[in-house]
Amino acid sequence: MSRDVQIRTADAEDLVWIHELRHRVYAEELGQHAPRPEGRLHDALDGDNVYLVAARGPVRMGFVSLTPPWLGRYGLDKYLTRDELPLLSEGGAFEVRILTVEPRWRSTAVAPLLMYAALRWISSRGGRTVVAMGRTELLDMYLAVGLKPLGHTVRSGAVTFEVLTGEVAGLTQVATARYRTALDRFRSVVDWQLDMEWAPGPDGCEHGGASFTAIGKDFRTLHRRHEVVAADVLDAWFPPAPGVRAALAEDPGWSARTSPPTGAEGLLSELAAARALPVETLVAGAGSSDLIFRAFGRWLTPTSRVLLLDPGYGEYAHVTERVIGCRVDRFRLHGKDGWRIDAARLASVVGAGRYDLVVVVNPNNPTGRHAPAAELRSLIEAAPAGTRWWIDEAYLGYVDLAESLAPLAAVDPRVVVCTSMSKMYALSGARAAYLVAEPATAAVLRRWTPPWAVGLPAQLAAVATLRDPAYYRACWLRTHALRRQLAADLAQVDDTVVIEEGVANFLNITLPYGGPSAARLVRECRRHDVYLRDLSPLSPQYEGRTVRVAVRDTAENARIVAAYEAALETLLPGSPSRRTPELPAAALAGYAR
Incomplete structure (x- = not known):
């Protein structure tokens, strides 16, 4: 495959092709559904599911469907009750369905690439468990990547599926160990357009602190500490006593x-x-x-x-x-x-x-x-x-x-x-x-x-x-005032975004449904040397939409607001709800340096 193979989330035009490909494969080829005059096959979860697409330029090669737990319903609900499959009631399972590849691309790496992309997307949203339906004739492919049968077989039309599951950490370990050579080769030829990194981070807890990468972990460019706003870690904004x-x-x-x-x-x-x-x-x-x-x-x-x-x-x-x-x-x-x-x-x-x-x-x-x-x-x-x-x-x-x-x-x-x-x-x-x-x-x-x-x-x-307890009590009180002001300034930028303060030295920003992901907001803010924390990998409860912001001093908080506004202008251009915040001249000067 050449370098122009893309892995991306589906857009509106992709969805038309997805409905047509479904019909060709699951109605005409496999007999799972009765053919329909319009030649398109829709799904009850359309509009809520996430679809990842593999394409080469205008040529679409295959797709996979993901159902996140925050929807509260799954494709498997059509076949099994929650008593039969209690995993779906535990609140954290992501469902992977309808992995489908155009006939001419079935002997290529498109299917494994889409499976890997699904795993990375789920991991980036805090997923811990995957549940899937795999056609019985393809069972060996699913077993090879670490999925395990749950003991349920379901039949839909002429097609039989095995219900499978796996822990995200275990599946990631299999992918990065057993298929490392293949993944390294794919990495060099795939245009990865998803909002998470191609490869998982090193084994260990994922913390904030990407800001130190911008400063320089080899400590040779420590002057960068004056240019980078490290709001992705919860270090105090004030100096020690x-x-x-x-x-x-x-x-x-x-x-x-x-x-x-x-x-x-x-x-x-x-x-x-x-x-x-x-x-x-x-x-x-x-x-x-x-x-x-x-x-x-x-x-x-x-x-x-x-x-x-x-x-x-x-x-x-x-x-x-x-x-x-x-x-x-x-x-x-x-x-x-x-x-x-x-x-x-x-x-x-x-x-x-x-x-x-x-x-x-x-x-x-x-x-x-x-x-x-x-x-x-x-x-x-x-x-x-x-x-x-x-x-x-x-x-x-x-x-x-x-x-x-x-x-x-x-x-x-x-x-x-x-x-x-x-x-x-x-x-x-x-x-x-x-x-x-x-x-x-x-x-x-x-x-x-x-x-x-x-x-x-x-x-x-x-x-x-x-x-010196008195010094710190004063700093903590000042932190509350800074947090409240930061929250108010952020709230003025766009009223479709939810700002949650809490009681400590940080606040959270939750982006609207249908808007940019938290990962994309974080990435855009980094263009301005402002580092925020994407909370998505911590928990599916955040639905991939929440960013944590550490409270900094007045000047750095103003830079956070300015970078946030610029990021939303890029990610949500022309939003009628956006209002321009009134920033002090000193803050704008600090942002521009």
Whole structure:
């Protein structure tokens, strides 16, 4: 195949051809449907399905149909009840259907390319499970890519289908390992017009931070930090407290070359005093990820059952599912409910689930919602005795530190509270965090903590941070004002877009149905050196339409608004709802530099 083979989403003209090809194949060739005088075969999900098309210039070669879970209905509903196929009721399955190739292209790589494109599209929208109907005579092709029969065979007209499923992570692993050579060859000849990258990222949790790629990961072009707006990560917009900067600047040569206190004893003592907690309940770590990997690796095995919020911070799904291999269930939050935790529903799920671990990020990232401490206390008290609760309070300062469940964690062996000092205290680069657990649990984790887990600059910075609470309270209050102004300015750009603030140092933008995808908005903003976070890979709950924006200072927030407006002008030209925001001259000057 030559380089002009395209993989793209279908447009209106493609849909006419799709209906005609369906009729030629499934009515005339295979006898699945009765022939129709108009020579076109429609589908009940037309208008809602996503169609991916392979084409060479004006010549269309094949297509595949995708049904995302947010539609609430599937093609398989015509053949099986939800009791027969409960997978469809779990809220996260993507259906792949009607993989169809023009006869002259069936001996080429068109079908595998479309299958790979479908997998990448589903992965980019947070998909975890695929369900498909495959013609029985083509079953070997589907088995070869990692799909597995579910034990249901359905018949439609003269055609028999096998119902198949697969986990997106497993299917991706098969594709990138078993078919790596073929994919590398295809990559050089395919015009990939979809809104996700051709290849999945490296094995690991997908975080923000693409902005550092623009700055330069080799640190040779650090001047770019003044040009790039890093709103794709939730680093603080403000600098650390003056005492922190002084501690780091006093003798940087000494702090760089000197081994720190082995177990961060001074930091733990400072934490105990600042938080009014017994020092024996504390464990220090080089950021919350260090603590997550260390604790979960000790507590969980592949037989463990874990409950996560969905949407939720991606590191937890990565560690539990892909690193340890636990059985993981999702407690789904819903936009129509303001992304808030339904305490009664969560209590019911936990009470019936016999979970080894329940993870609650509070305030939640990426939804930005906070559940009151009293509500969570009641949930935990009513939960089964064998269920451990991990409460992540990385953003609690933006609400109220008095809302912490750390005092409960210090005495209840079922509760652990983890707190990163990165986002609230402007120490993301230093990597400092701690957890609170009852003394026996904390002692075990300290035994499994390597010496010098937290470097000396980080310990110095963290101790100085804790000694200036007034500075950070003022920064958190200022963050709320900046967020509100940023939300108001973004809302003025286009009233078809939904802006959700939350309570922390970020807000979310949800694009309208039928508009550009979140990935395309992010890509357009990068043309202006403004980096935002596409939330689509985190959860299908976002439907590929939501972008997270970290709050920055006044000048950078204005650049975010200007880049966002320019992006929408490109992606939605001539929208009658668009209004020009009034930006201060200083902001426009900052954007233009």
